Amino acid sequence: MMNTSVKIEGMTCAACANRIEKGLSRLDGVEQANVNFALEKATISYNEKQTSLESIEAKIEDLGYGVVKQATDLAITGMTCAACANRIEKVVGKQNGISKINVNVTLETAHVEYSDSEISIEEIVQKIEKLGFGATIKTKESGASSEGKKDAIKEQKRKLLISSILSIPLLWTMVTHFSFTSWIWSPEILMNPWVQFILATPVQFYIGKQFYVGAYKALRNKSANMDVLVALGTSAAYFYSLYLTLVAPPGHHISLYYETSAVLITLIILGKLFESLAKGKSSEAIKKLMGLQAKTAIVIRDGREVGISLEEVIVGDTILVKPGEKIPVDGIVLEGTSAVDESMLTGESIPIQKQSGDEVIGATVNKNGSLKIKALKIGKDTALAQIIKVVEEAQGSKAPIQRVADVISGVFVPIVVGIAIVAFLVWFFLVEPGNFAGALEKLIAVLVIACPCALGLATPTSIMAGSGRAAEYGILFKGGEHLEATHKINTVLVDKTGTVTQGKPALTDVFHEAAITETDFLRIVGSAERNSEHPLAEAIVEGVLEKGITLGETSEFEAIPGYGIRTKIEEKEVVIGTRKLMQQEGIVAEHAYEQMEQLETAGKTAMLVGIDGQYAGMIAVADTIKETSKEAVAKLKELGIQVVMITGDNERTAQAIAAQVGIEHVRAQVLPEDKANEVKKFQEQGKNVAMVGDGINDAPALAVANIGMAMGTGTDVAMEAADVTLMRGDLRSIADAIFISKKTMRNIRQNLFWALFYNTLGIPVAAAGFLAPWLAGAAMAFSSVSVVLNALRLQRIKLK
Numbered sequence: 001m002m003n004t005s006v007k008i009e010g011m012t013c014a015a016c017a018n019r020i021e022k023g024l025s026r027l028d029g030v031e032q033a034n035v036n037f038a039l040e041k042a043t044i045s046y047n048e049k050q051t052s053l054e055s056i057e058a059k060i061e062d063l064g065y066g067v068v069k070q071a072t073d074l075a076i077t078g079m080t081c082a083a084c085a086n087r088i089e090k091v092v093g094k095q096n097g098i099s100k101i102n103v104n105v106t107l108e109t110a111h112v113e114y115s116d117s118e119i120s121i122e123e124i125v126q127k128i129e130k131l132g133f134g135a136t137i138k139t140k141e142s143g144a145s146s147e148g149k150k151d152a153i154k155e156q157k158r159k160l161l162i163s164s165i166l167s168i169p170l171l172w173t174m175v176t177h178f179s180f181t182s183w184i185w186s187p188e189i190l191m192n193p194w195v196q197f198i199l200a201t202p203v204q205f206y207i208g209k210q211f212y213v214g215a216y217k218a219l220r221n222k223s224a225n226m227d228v229l230v231a232l233g234t235s236a237a238y239f240y241s242l243y244l245t246l247v248a249p250p251g252h253h254i255s256l257y258y259e260t261s262a263v264l265i266t267l268i269i270l271g272k273l274f275e276s277l278a279k280g281k282s283s284e285a286i287k288k289l290m291g292l293q294a295k296t297a298i299v300i301r302d303g304r305e306v307g308i309s310l311e312e313v314i315v316g317d318t319i320l321v322k323p324g325e326k327i328p329v330d331g332i333v334l335e336g337t338s339a340v341d342e343s344m345l346t347g348e349s350i351p352i353q354k355q356s357g358d359e360v361i362g363a364t365v366n367k368n369g370s371l372k373i374k375a376l377k378i379g380k381d382t383a384l385a386q387i388i389k390v391v392e393e394a395q396g397s398k399a400p401i402q403r404v405a406d407v408i409s410g411v412f413v414p415i416v417v418g419i420a421i422v423a424f425l426v427w428f429f430l431v432e433p434g435n436f437a438g439a440l441e442k443l444i445a446v447l448v449i450a451c452p453c454a455l456g457l458a459t460p461t462s463i464m465a466g467s468g469r470a471a472e473y474g475i476l477f478k479g480g481e482h483l484e485a486t487h488k489i490n491t492v493l494v495d496k497t498g499t500v501t502q503g504k505p506a507l508t509d510v511f512h513e514a515a516i517t518e519t520d521f522l523r524i525v526g527s528a529e530r531n532s533e534h535p536l537a538e539a540i541v542e543g544v545l546e547k548g549i550t551l552g553e554t555s556e557f558e559a560i561p562g563y564g565i566r567t568k569i570e571e572k573e574v575v576i577g578t579r580k581l582m583q584q585e586g587i588v589a590e591h592a593y594e595q596m597e598q599l600e601t602a603g604k605t606a607m608l609v610g611i612d613g614q615y616a617g618m619i620a621v622a623d624t625i626k627e628t629s630k631e632a633v634a635k636l637k638e639l640g641i642q643v644v645m646i647t648g649d650n651e652r653t654a655q656a657i658a659a660q661v662g663i664e665h666v667r668a669q670v671l672p673e674d675k676a677n678e679v680k681k682f683q684e685q686g687k688n689v690a691m692v693g694d695g696i697n698d699a700p701a702l703a704v705a706n707i708g709m710a711m712g713t714g715t716d717v718a719m720e721a722a723d724v725t726l727m728r729g730d731l732r733s734i735a736d737a738i739f740i741s742k743k744t745m746r747n748i749r750q751n752l753f754w755a756l757f758y759n760t761l762g763i764p765v766a767a768a769g770f771l772a773p774w775l776a777g778a779a780m781a782f783s784s785v786s787v788v789l790n791a792l793r794l795q796r797i798k799l800k
Helices: 014-025 053-062 082-093 121-130 147-175 193-207 209-220 226-247 258-281 284-291 383-396 402-431 436-449 453-472 480-486 496-500 518-529 535-546 579-584 590-601 629-638 651-661 672-684 696-704 716-721 732-767 773-796
Strands: 002-009 030-036 041-046 066-068 070-077 098-104 109-114 134-137 296-301 304-309 318-321 330-335 338-341 352-354 371-377 475-477 491-495 501-512 554-560 564-569 572-577 605-611 614-625 642-646 665-667 689-693 707-711 724-726
Touching: 002 053, 014 030, 014 041, 014 053, 041 053, 053 066, 053 098, 070 121, 082 098, 082 109, 082 121, 082 209, 109 121, 121 134, 147 193, 147 258, 193 209, 193 226, 193 258, 209 226, 226 258, 226 402, 226 436, 258 436, 258 773, 402 436, 402 732, 436 732, 436 773, 453 475, 453 480, 453 732, 453 773, 475 480, 475 732, 480 707, 480 732, 491 496, 491 672, 496 501, 496 614, 496 642, 496 651, 496 689, 501 518, 501 535, 501 590, 518 535, 518 554, 518 564, 518 572, 518 605, 518 614, 535 614, 572 579, 579 605, 590 605, 590 614, 590 651, 614 651, 629 642, 629 651, 629 732, 642 651, 642 672, 651 665, 672 689, 672 696, 689 696, 689 732, 696 707, 724 732, 732 773
Parallel strands: 491 642, 491 689, 642 665, 689 707, 707 724
Antiparallel strands: 002 041, 002 066, 030 041, 070 109, 070 134, 098 109, 296 304, 296 318, 318 371, 330 371, 338 352, 475 724, 501 614, 554 564, 564 572, 572 605, 605 614
C-alpha cells in the first residue's frame, strides 16, 4: 500500500474538497482519500498494482482542479546503458511524491516531476546516488557543452591508448596460434604465461575498473546491466587463465585466455569512445542555437555607454546596437532606423526595416544603422532562449516507441546470463565433455555479444538528431512523443487568416477613370483614408506610400459607419465606400458594379470612389495569400494528406481563397469556439488530425488535435497550446515537419531492428561456438557505434 500527498489548486470551498474525495474514492485501487481544503492538500492511500500517482493526478484534473507539481532537470553521471536509466526510473519513480521521471541515457539527464510537500529534490538526488550514480541539478554549465564531458572523452582516449599498448602483444600471440597464421613470427617471451599476466592485469583492473564498479552498483541494487555482462565475461577469461598460470608445470606450453579479456576491454573502450564522440555530434543543434546568442551588450547608464556581459542586462535597460552587431535581447526600438536580418528566426533572407516602435528579437543581426532599443525580455524569457528550451526538452523526452526498447533492456541481462550458463553446461557435459576451456569460451562470447547498449541508444539518438535537424529548419517539436505522432497525420486543418494568408490586408487593385491619372487618384484616396482608424484604411495608406506618392492635407473628415468616409481634399469633395454611399451622394457608378462583384467573388473588399459628385474609380483591399501557400498545399497532397481550410469568414471569401491555393475542402463561418468541435468531427471519422493556426482563437483546436501546429509569427497563447511550432510562419513547414517525423521514425525502426538483429543472431551464433570472444566484443562495440552513426544521418536531411 502506497501513501502520498498531493497539492491541489482551484478549490474554492469545502464542497470542492468533498467532490475530489468522492471522485478519488471511486478510482480502482484507492483505499482512502482525505482532502484538506485549508491546506489545499490531498492525502491518498492506494494499491500501486491497481492504480498509479499519474492516474490519481489525472482524475483530479478531470474533476476541474489543478495539481501543483515541481519539475527539475538533473545531470546524471555514471550511466553506461539503457538498463542504468531503467533502474533509476524504476527506483526513483516508486518514491512517494514522484509523479513522473524520465531518464535519457544519451543526454545523461533526468527530468523529474514531484510534489515538494512529499519529497525534496535533495532526497531525490540522494536516492540516485544510493543507486551508484552521480546527480546534480542541471545548469547551463552541466549541459551538453560542459568541460566535464570533454575531460571524460580525454580520459577515455588515454585509457584506450594504454589498453591498446598492453593488448596488442597479447593479440599478436593469439593470432600466431591459428594454423593458417603459424608463419607469423612471435617473440618467445610473449608466450610466457607470466609476461601475459603482467600485460593483462592492468587492463583488467585499471582500465576495466569502470565495469566492475558499474556491475557492483547494479547487483547491489538487485538489477543487472551491460557492466555485469562485461565484468562476468572478462573475469571468467582472466581468472581461468590465472588459474592455469599458477598450476601449469614450468616450461609447458598452455593455452591461455588473457588476450580474450584484454582485447575485449580494449574493444569496448574503443566502442564507448566512438559512441561518446558521435553522441556529442547529436547535440550540435543546441550548440548552434546557443552560439547565435550575443555575448555582450552596450547599455546606456547615467548618460554613458557601458559594455557589459549579456547576463548583466536588466529589463528596461537602453541598449545601443551598432551596425553589424547582434541584437542582445528582445526589445523595442526607441531611436534609429535600420534593416535587421531575422533569418535565424524566420528563414527570410531579406532584412526587415526597423524604426521607432518596432519590436526586435535577440540574436538577430543589425545590418546598416545604429539602433537604441529598450530591453523587454532577457535571459530565459527571450525568443531564442525559449527555442533552445523547447529543443532541449524534445531531445530529452521519450517517444512511445522507446518503451519497447526499455522493456526489452530491463529483462535482457538476466536472460542472457541464463543462456550463457546453459551454453557452458551443454558444451562442457554434452558437446565436448570435460573441455572446460572450450565451454568457457562459449560462455564469454554469449555474455559479450549480448550487451544491450545498441538497444538503449536506438531511440534517443534518433530523437536527438531528428529534433535537432528540425530545429535548424525552424520546426520545434515539444517532445519525442509529438515527433513520433506527427508521422501518422493524414488530415491537416489550416486556419485562413495569418496561416494561409498574410493576416494583414493589403491594397491589391486600383481602377480609375480616364479623367484622372493613377498618381492623382491614389494621392486623393490615400490622403482621405489617412484619417480613418479602420484596418482597411491603414492597408490603403500603406499601399499608396509604398508607391512613393506624397499625401495631401484633408479637412472636414467624417466617418460614416457601415458605408465609408466623406472628406475634403484640395477643395475637392471626396467620398469612398459602398454602393449605397454612392447612391446617397447621387453618384452614378452602376457601370462599375459588375467589376466590383468580380473582385468580391475573388475574396476582396472593393470600395467605390467619388470626387466632386462624379465616379472616379475603385480600389480593392484583401488579406493576400502567402506566396508559399499554394506550393505548401501541393506538397501536402503529394504526401497523401487531406487539406481542409477552416475560417470564420463568409463562404464566398473562403471558397475564393481556397481555390487560389488548391484547397478543395472548406469549413466557413466557423466560430472560434467551434473550431475544436470541427477537429473532433474529423477524429471521430478515424482521422489523425493536425490543426495549424496562429491566433488565440485557434488555441482550443490546437490543444484538441492529435498534433497542434502553431505559426511562430502568431500569438504566444497559440504556441503554448501547440505540440509543434513552425517558427518561419510558412505553410511549407507543415509538410517538412511530417517529412522529418517520417524519416526519424524510419531511422528509429532501423536502429531497433539492427540492435535486436545483432543480439538475436549473435547469441545463438556465439552459443554454437562460431564466434570467438574477441570477435563478439568487436561486434558488440560495432553495433552501438553503427546505431549512433545511423541516427546521425538524420542531421543531413535535406528538405525539398
